[in-house]
Amino acid sequence: MTSQYLDAVAKRRSIYALGKNLTQSNSDIVELAEKAIELAPSAFNNQTTRAVFLFNENHDKLWDLTLERLRPEVPSEEAFKNTQAKIEGFKAAYGTILYFTDVDIVKSFEENFTLYADNFADWAEQGQGNAQFNVWTAFANENIGANLQHYNPLIDADVKSAFNIPASWKLRAEMPFGSIEAGAGDKEYMNRSDRFKVLD
Template sequence: MSSQYLDLVEKRRTIYALGKKVTQTPDEIVELAERAIELSPSAFNNQTTRAVFLFNENHDKLWDLTLERLRPEVPTEEAFKSTQAKIEGFKAAFGTILFYTDTDVVKEFENNFALYADNFADWAEQGQGNAQFNVWTAFANEGIGANLQHYNPLIDDEVKAAFNIPDNWKLRAQLPFGSIEQPAGEKEFMDREDRFKVLK
């Protein structure tokens, strides 16, 4: 069997040491990510995933407001210094993608397909995973590193106000990306016997 696809999947790693030395332009990065999201499967092809691309001062603004929002949540000054160092690492990246779910579309499908109404929120989350993974992997194929963060819902209100986000968009994840300044470490896998069941 060909392993070309799995070789590409293996390149997708969580990269925390990110920089701004990417060779692609913002327009090229946006085009790549938009296409990856468009090609991602979603339940009933309802395409609930939305994305906001932040570069330059908008990228910086996101991580500055995230740090300030976290300040009252961190119990000690020492712990806050650790949090600050982590946020500064994200800010050092070239840009960030904010992934959203359009809740109006979810509600529309809940109403139109009552038999499956209880599933559409879960399916939208699965659609998010598909889109995020595809963008992340497409970036890896171009030598762009990334890591996936979830400061939602803590930062939702601040981000909504800062970037004029529609009320019906629900923040699901943040993907800072940039040049790979240090590779990821060795990845460990649990025993397959504990994870998989094969019936022949």
């Protein structure tokens, strides 16, 4: 049995050696990602995922403010050099997608569907995963590398201020993307018998 879908999924890897040598236009990248997010399933079709696309100086601004916010959190100058090198790797990418959850939508569903109120925050996170995976896979199939970072909540306030983010949008992840300057390494998988159960 073969699956073109699984072949596509297999191309999605965490690419950390990212560059600015993309052939796609900014508008093509945005269109691809927006479509991937729109096609991602969400509980009650509540569509709580939001995205902000950062290019050029806005992309640089994100990683500059992230580095500065991390400076007081890192225990030593030597450790900060390692952090700085990591952040510079993200800054070397072509752009970044910021993923948010609109918590006002989550709250409205909690109020309108009280039987399931305790689940909507979890379901919003599942929606995030679906959207992020869709974009990541769509990018991989266009030879656009990406990885996923989580500097939230440390950078939340700075991001909201820098990019005029609505108050109800909660930052969930940052996805730097760009040309693939070096591929991902080999990936190990758990023994399937430890992970899956089949009941015939």
